[in-house]
Amino acid sequence: MCAVIDNNVLHESFGAKMTPAGRGFREWLDRQGSLVVGGKLREELDQSRDFKNWRGQATLAGLVRRVDDDAVSRREAELRAGADLKSNDAHVIALAQLGGARLLFSNDTALHQDFKNGVLIDDGKVYSTLKGSDFRDSHRRLLRRRMCPRRTGGG
Amino acid sequence: MRFRTLGAADMQAMQEMWVENYRCFRERQTARLAPLTLLVGDNSTGKTSFLAMARALHDVQSLGQLPDFKDEPYDLGSFDEIAHHRSGVAGRASTFAGGLQAGRKRAGYDTSSFDMVFQRDGPSPSPQRIRLASGSTWLSWHFDAAELRAGIGEKQWTSSTSSPRHLANDFDRDDRRLRLGWWLVSDILWRDDLTWKPARNADAPPSTSELARLRIAAAQLRPITAGHSGRPFAAAPVRTKPRRTYDPSSYGRDAEGTYVPMLLADLSARAPERWGSLRGALAKFGSESGLFDEINVKALGKRETEPFQLQVRKYSGRTKGPWRNLIDVGYGVSQALPILTELFRDDSPSMFLLQQPEVHLHPSAQAALGTLFCQIAAGGTQLLVETHSDHLMDRIRMDVRDGTTKLKPGDVSILYFERRNLDVRIHSIEVDAMGNIVGAPEGYRRFFMEEVERSLR
Numbered sequence: 001m002c003a004v005i006d007n008n009v010l011h012e013s014f015g016a017k018m019t020p021a022g023r024g025f026r027e028w029l030d031r032q033g034s035l036v037v038g039g040k041l042r043e044e045l046d047q048s049r050d051f052k053n054w055r056g057q058a059t060l061a062g063l064v065r066r067v068d069d070d071a072v073s074r075r076e077a078e079l080r081a082g083a084d085l086k087s088n089d090a091h092v093i094a095l096a097q098l099g100g101a102r103l104l105f106s107n108d109t110a111l112h113q114d115f116k117n118g119v120l121i122d123d124g125k126v127y128s129t130l131k132g133s134d135f136r137d138s139h140r141r142l143l144r145r146r147m148c149p150r151r152t153g154g155g
Numbered sequence: 156m157r158f159r160t161l162g163a164a165d166m167q168a169m170q171e172m173w174v175e176n177y178r179c180f181r182e183r184q185t186a187r188l189a190p191l192t193l194l195v196g197d198n199s200t201g202k203t204s205f206l207a208m209a210r211a212l213h214d215v216q217s218l219g220q221l222p223d224f225k226d227e228p229y230d231l232g233s234f235d236e237i238a239h240h241r242s243g244v245a246g247r248a249s250t251f252a253g254g255l256q257a258g259r260k261r262a263g264y265d266t267s268s269f270d271m272v273f274q275r276d277g278p279s280p281s282p283q284r285i286r287l288a289s290g291s292t293w294l295s296w297h298f299d300a301a302e303l304r305a306g307i308g309e310k311q312w313t314s315s316t317s318s319p320r321h322l323a324n325d326f327d328r329d330d331r332r333l334r335l336g337w338w339l340v341s342d343i344l345w346r347d348d349l350t351w352k353p354a355r356n357a358d359a360p361p362s363t364s365e366l367a368r369l370r371i372a373a374a375q376l377r378p379i380t381a382g383h384s385g386r387p388f389a390a391a392p393v394r395t396k397p398r399r400t401y402d403p404s405s406y407g408r409d410a411e412g413t414y415v416p417m418l419l420a421d422l423s424a425r426a427p428e429r430w431g432s433l434r435g436a437l438a439k440f441g442s443e444s445g446l447f448d449e450i451n452v453k454a455l456g457k458r459e460t461e462p463f464q465l466q467v468r469k470y471s472g473r474t475k476g477p478w479r480n481l482i483d484v485g486y487g488v489s490q491a492l493p494i495l496t497e498l499f500r501d502d503s504p505s506m507f508l509l510q511q512p513e514v515h516l517h518p519s520a521q522a523a524l525g526t527l528f529c530q531i532a533a534g535g536t537q538l539l540v541e542t543h544s545d546h547l548m549d550r551i552r553m554d555v556r557d558g559t560t561k562l563k564p565g566d567v568s569i570l571y572f573e574r575r576n577l578d579v580r581i582h583s584i585e586v587d588a589m590g591n592i593v594g595a596p597e598g599y600r601r602f603f604m605e606e607v608e609r610s611l612r
Contacts (some may be wrong), residue, residue: 030604032597054607060549061603062584062595066556 002034002065003127004096006089006106007044012129013105014050019133025105028143029063036065036099039072040091067099083120087111093120103127103142168537169209169506170266171256176239176248178204178231179579187583188255189568191532193548194541196572196602201579202541203392205572206508207231208253209539210387213506215285216255216269218386219334224280228391228410228510233278242577250274250283266290267376269336287340292372294340303343304354305369311355316346341373387506388497392541393514397482397489400455400462412493416481419496420463423452429501436499437492441467444516444523446488451478487515491524498531506537513544525550529560545603556590564588573598 005013005025012022013029029035037045037055046052058064075094079085085093087110096104096115104115105127115124127142168190175183179201186192186205194202207229211222224231231237238248254270268288273280286295291308303314343349351360361369391410398416406414406421422430434450441447447467455462466478467488481489494512497503513521525547532538542548548569554560555567569584573596585593592599 027608030608031600056549057545057603057607059590060545060552060592061600062592063600063604065591066589068589 002036002099002101003029003103003105004036004041004092004099004101005045006092006104006108006111007041008107009105009129010045010048010051012133014048014054019129020135021127021129021133021139024135024139024143025127029058033143034063034065036067036095036101038067038095038099039069039076041072041095042066042069065099067095071098079120084117085120086113086117089114096121096124103145169213169255169257172205172209172212173254173270174205174208175252177208177251177253178237178239179574179577180204180581181239181241181248181578182580184579184581185583186570186581187568187585188537188539190535190537190566191528191551191562192537192539192568192570193551194539194570194572195543195548195599196579197574200572200574201581202570202572203229203510204231205570205581206389206510206539206541209255210389210508212253212255212269212271213387215271215336217336219336219338221282221335228389234273234275234280235278237273237280238275239578251280254286282335285336285340287337287373287376289372289376292368294344294369294373294376296340296343303340303349305344305361306355307361307365307368309355310357310361310365311353312351312357312361313354314349314351316343316349337373337377341377344370344373385504387508388504389508390494390497390510390512392510394490394493397465397486399480399482400464402462403460408497412496415493415496416463416465418500419450419465420452420454424454424459432501433496433499437495440495440499440523440527441488442470443526444520446491446516446520447484449475453478485515485517487517487520490515491520495527498527498536503536505535506539507531508539510541511543512540513542513547518546521546522550526554526560529554529562532566533561552586552590552592555586556588571596571599571602 009022011017012019013026018026035058046055055064059066072091072094075098076091079090079094083090087108089108089111092111093114095101097120102121102123103125104111106112107128107130109130112126112128115121115126125142125145127139169188171185172188173183173185174180194205196202207224210229211224214220214222224237235247238251240247250272252270252272254268256266256268269286271285272283274283275281282298284295284297286293293306295304297304301315303316305312305314353359388408389410390412393411395411395413401416401420403420404417406417408414422433437450438448441450448470449468451466453464453466455464465481467481467484468478469476491512494509498507513524516524521544528538528540529551551567555562555564564586567586569586569592571582571584573580573582582596582599584595584599587593
């Protein structure tokens with residue numbers, strides 16, 4: 001499964017103040033998920049020492065799929081020029097498109113709209129704690145879905 | 156069909172290896188080998204056994220030698236310790252096998268393969284069958300039946316010969332003059348007394364053209380790892396302890412690198428150019444890894460027969476520190492020295508089987524070793540490295556990602572050895588151009604993430 005995590009919820013899954021839903025997402029990542037990182041979002045997420053430390057080990061473990069920063073920037077520019085975006089997070093959509101992510105963890109409602117726009121992300125799903133940070137069945141159901149396209153050799 | 160042709164530029168490296176009913180491997184386990192292959196997994200999951208089989212197959216196919224499964228650093232014991240033991244009524248396997256595929260796949264050329272089945276002969280393993288193949292053409296020698304079998308496509312034949320003693324099942328394992336592998340099959344194929352019979356999908360002995368094709372195949376199947384000079388260097392997981400003073404003696408390669416101080420002393424006294432080159436390479440790595448900046452052989456007398464010491468020193472900027480005896484610096488230096496020396500010497504073999512080369516090294520030196528392995532493998536030497544070092548693996552991954560090595564993503568293979576009940580499975584994992592680990596099974600993720608998960612509790 002492939003996911004993207006937004007900077008606005010990073011503290012819910014990484015650090016000393018994890019929320020139940022954030023912890024659920026993180027445990028899913030550690031056990032069976034994959035996180036796509038690259039471009040500007042990677043730089044933002046790497047500001048968190050907890051995340052950066054995790055990313056190092058998770059990359060070695062095959063949990064993190066790094067996408068070329070330049071490719072993300074180019075795609076972002078294309079999106080800004082031609083796509084109907086509700087959010088100002090073209091870099092997140094660009095990353096999800098290039099990395100094949102279909103699950104977004106974010107509390108940005110404008111970005112939610114973009115991620116659910118089938119023209120931008122095919123069958124995109126959103127994991128959010130806007131309605132509460134407890135780990136609900138709706139969260140669990142999302143983490144049971146296959147969100148990452150298969151590629152040669154798995155992943 | 157075109158057969159492989161051998162040339163200096165066409166380096167023959169092992170591309171794939173498989174084992175079956177061997178040690179902890181019950182089902183056939185096939186592993187992708189690359190110029191740089193990393194073997195990872197928990198303790199006692201067969202990584203060292205895998206290296207032992209790699210050397211055994213190399214010994215037979217490239218050198219024609221009967222493999223010695225007790226030869227250091229891989230003392231696997233007798234047949235009973237080597238053949239897989241199945242639980243319950245299945246008991247111990249009656250045979251075990253290994254095989255390899257070598258050569259570069261190029262358009263229009265067939266990949267060559269070699270495999271061997273071993274059976275019990277008293278307490279020791281003895282060859283039961285060897286088989287060579289190129290594309291759809293193959294030849295196999297069956298020791299018990301003293302029979303050569305051959306096939307081209309669907310057609311198969313058998314042939315018998317007035318079997319000399321050493322070709323039958325009373326094969327004399329102590330006779331080191333005998334050459335197995337290609338030499339044996341090729342020798343039999345050219346015998347005048349060979350009597351062919353049709354077997355599967357053939358109604359007559361091989362025609363003149365078919366026999367010629369088999370002989371051409373045999374000729375061109377000549378040691379499929381022939382590009383590899385000599386026996387692979389197989390390092391022990393723990394290298395020899397340093398000594399304050401060494402007495403000159405004769406030397407030959409051994410797994411613990413006991414000979415290395417004498418080799419260095421010999422080169423420094425008799426071959427200054429070679430010593431200068433080796434010394435420079437050692438110092439370069441020493442500097443990059445933070446271990447030392449210079450290495451020296453200090454003679455304690457004027458004659459070569461007198462004792463000597465090994466010394467290293469570090470620099471601080473332009474200031475050179477004092478020479479210190481090898482025994483007075485961190486253990487990591489003496490543990491790494493045998494492997495570094497073998498990697499850098501000008502007559503080094505072109506295949507290395509290394510067990511935990513990182514022992515006693517600081518994480519930054521472990522990482523530097525990763526960069527060195529990339530450089531060595533990019534130069535045409537095949538490395539199979541059993542490691543428990545995240546730092547070493549991570550450096551290799553990053554060097555490939557950042558293009559600081561000539562190694563391409565496909566030139567690195569990670570083999571993850573995963574225990575499942577009483578058996579072990581081998582997973583071949585790749586590194587892509589972004590340094591991502593591709594194809595990691597769940598067990599591999601757990602292997603690296605358990606401590607991280609624990610920190611969440």
